[in-house]
Amino acid sequence: MSERLKINLCGVEFNNPVIAASGTFGYGLEFSRFTDLNKIGGISVKGISLKETYGNKMPRIAETASGMLNAIGLQNIGAEKFISEKLPFLKKYDTRIIVNFWGKTIEEYTETAAILDKADIDMLEMNISCPNVKEGGIAFSSCPEMTEEIVKAVRKVVVHKPLIVKLSPNITDIRLFAAACEKCGADAVSVINTLLGMAIDVETMKPKIANITGGLSGPAIKPVAVRMVHEVKKTVRIPIIGMGGIAFWEDAAEFFLAGASAVQVGTANFRDPDSCVKISEGLDAYLERKTINNISELTGKAVLY
Amino acid sequence: MNAQIISNAPVGTKFGYMELKCPEIASEKNAGRFFMVSVRSDEKSIDPILKRPFAICDIKSPDTFSFLYMIVGRGTSLLAKCRQGEYLGVTGPLGNYFKLEKNASVALAAGGIGIAPMIMTAKKLRGQGCRVTLFYGGRSASDIIMRDTLENICDELVPVTEDGSLGIKGLVTAPIKERISEFRKVYACGPNRMLMAVNDICSEAGTDIEVSLDEHMACGVGACLGCLVAVKEKTGTVMKRCCVEGPVFNGAKIDWPALCRG
Numbered sequence: 001m002s003e004r005l006k007i008n009l010c011g012v013e014f015n016n017p018v019i020a021a022s023g024t025f026g027y028g029l030e031f032s033r034f035t036d037l038n039k040i041g042g043i044s045v046k047g048i049s050l051k052e053t054y055g056n057k058m059p060r061i062a063e064t065a066s067g068m069l070n071a072i073g074l075q076n077i078g079a080e081k082f083i084s085e086k087l088p089f090l091k092k093y094d095t096r097i098i099v100n101f102w103g104k105t106i107e108e109y110t111e112t113a114a115i116l117d118k119a120d121i122d123m124l125e126m127n128i129s130c131p132n133v134k135e136g137g138i139a140f141s142s143c144p145e146m147t148e149e150i151v152k153a154v155r156k157v158v159v160h161k162p163l164i165v166k167l168s169p170n171i172t173d174i175r176l177f178a179a180a181c182e183k184c185g186a187d188a189v190s191v192i193n194t195l196l197g198m199a200i201d202v203e204t205m206k207p208k209i210a211n212i213t214g215g216l217s218g219p220a221i222k223p224v225a226v227r228m229v230h231e232v233k234k235t236v237r238i239p240i241i242g243m244g245g246i247a248f249w250e251d252a253a254e255f256f257l258a259g260a261s262a263v264q265v266g267t268a269n270f271r272d273p274d275s276c277v278k279i280s281e282g283l284d285a286y287l288e289r290k291t292i293n294n295i296s297e298l299t300g301k302a303v304l305y
Numbered sequence: 306m307n308a309q310i311i312s313n314a315p316v317g318t319k320f321g322y323m324e325l326k327c328p329e330i331a332s333e334k335n336a337g338r339f340f341m342v343s344v345r346s347d348e349k350s351i352d353p354i355l356k357r358p359f360a361i362c363d364i365k366s367p368d369t370f371s372f373l374y375m376i377v378g379r380g381t382s383l384l385a386k387c388r389q390g391e392y393l394g395v396t397g398p399l400g401n402y403f404k405l406e407k408n409a410s411v412a413l414a415a416g417g418i419g420i421a422p423m424i425m426t427a428k429k430l431r432g433q434g435c436r437v438t439l440f441y442g443g444r445s446a447s448d449i450i451m452r453d454t455l456e457n458i459c460d461e462l463v464p465v466t467e468d469g470s471l472g473i474k475g476l477v478t479a480p481i482k483e484r485i486s487e488f489r490k491v492y493a494c495g496p497n498r499m500l501m502a503v504n505d506i507c508s509e510a511g512t513d514i515e516v517s518l519d520e521h522m523a524c525g526v527g528a529c530l531g532c533l534v535a536v537k538e539k540t541g542t543v544m545k546r547c548c549v550e551g552p553v554f555n556g557a558k559i560d561w562p563a564l565c566r567g
Binding site: 023024033034046058059060065068070072269270271273 | 306343349351352353354355356394396521522523524525526527528529530531532533544549
């Protein structure tokens with residue numbers, strides 16, 4: 001992979017800045033038949049909790065215009081099982097491992113974080129923004145004070161690994177939340193999680209997903225996400241991992257220009273399991289064409305009016 | 306992975322039959338597996354964003370395979386407009402497959418587009434010395450497609466239509482119930498309520514049944530957890546991914562009321 005794409009994110013070396021987003025890439029192995037995991041900069045695994053979680057009722061997904069709604073409900077096998085059953089497989093690949101995690105209480109967050117901090121992984125990504133589980137941490141996104149409280153508590157137990165906080169777009173002003181994260185010691189922020197949405201089948205007259213509302217993802221949300229990355233960039237100095245509707249390299253380039261230091265690709269993996277690899281290749285060609293030596297030089301370089 | 310369209314033709318008014326060039330999928334040896342396909346050839350198309358899952362219908366050559374689709378919504382309407390020579394994104398082969406009997410009399414039960422996985426299944430079963438009876442139900446004669454092909458690959462084709470315009474009048478379950486004792490195993494694919502009824506018949510008769518389920522899927526590879534099916538295990542009900550642990554399940558183990566509620 002090209003030198004142009006190598007980045008150092010919070011002290012962790014990435015072969016390229018394209019990361020598979022949590023919840024869309026399972027534990028990595030699901031996609032290994034259909035794409036080369038060695039060519040993906042990093043993988044943020046499905047949100048892990050202290051104990052195994054079974055998730056929401058079916059139906060859980062619905063396609064929408066240029067996007068989709070999901071309310072999976074943070075189904076996962078739990079921290080210990082992840083480390084013993086899934087992690088050894090992922091370690092075989094030359095990709096950085098980011099473990100997304102969540103909890104219902106501060107204690108669950110800190111306990112899970114403490115376990116993961118000792119595991120053979122590269123970074124932790126704290127999810128305080130799942131819109132589909134009432135107790136899935138969304139309360140910690142409800143006001144900046146709550147965000148401060150959870151980041152402080154988790155920062156105390158995460159001492160070996162960089163701590164990323166994944167922010168919710170379902171708030172009035174994302175800058176306040178990003179600032180709260182920076183103030184309490186987060187190393188980076190992921191911007192953004194899904195937007196709360198809803199769709200109804202007009203024939204059956206039922207909501208298309210059993211949870212009634214779900215998280216909207218895919219290209220439909222990209223302009224919202226780019227705007228939020230831009231706002232956060234103007235507010236904090238810690239790096240931003242940009243995401244929300246990236247399907248092609250041009251989308252990823254937009255996020256870098258808006259202020260991202262790395263990007264995550266989510267829903268596009270469903271559309272094409274090779275999306276992350278193609279986006280990296282596209283970015284590399286773009287940098288070469290623009291005679292930019294390294295992708296990090298693109299961060300925040302949007303030319304404003 | 307991209308696959309070139311060899312042919313794409315309407316079958317009656319509601320269905321389409323497409324042949325794709327894709328050695329990775331065409332090398333599949335088992336019957337009942339599926340693949341995901343984009344519904345537009347434009348590589349940059351993001352609407353619809355998701356691929357659609359379809360059963361592998363038939364292997365045509367070492368390089369090509371075919372699938373059947375019913376035109377029900379925007380995705381399948383777009384698929385019907387795709388032209389020969391164009392390329393579609395594909396992922397597959399995916400999922401598990403039917404466990405085929407050898408040298409036995411077996412029944413295939415298909416409802417509507419549930420006929421799709423039965424062509425390859427019937428061929429494989431006969432290749433293993435089975436006598437294959439295909440019960441094929443639809444609303445009316447126009448729903449019973451590819452009859453010439455089906456008659457050639459089965460020992461007996463039993464069409465059943467709700468309006469009586471072709472074959473036996475009524476539901477496909479009636480002749481299956483009448484003749485269930487003839488079969489060692491039933492392989493079924495169709496609407497969930499039909500599958501539940503066929504499963505009830507098999508359960509009463511003590512006949513093995515495998516069903517192929519059709520759930521909405523985003524990824525098809527087991528990552529999104531959007532296609533779960535409730536399966537009864539010794540330890541209680543377990544949610545299985547239709548795309549990985551399915552689409553074929555032991556009918557006796559499905560939590561049918563839960564599946565049919567959705």
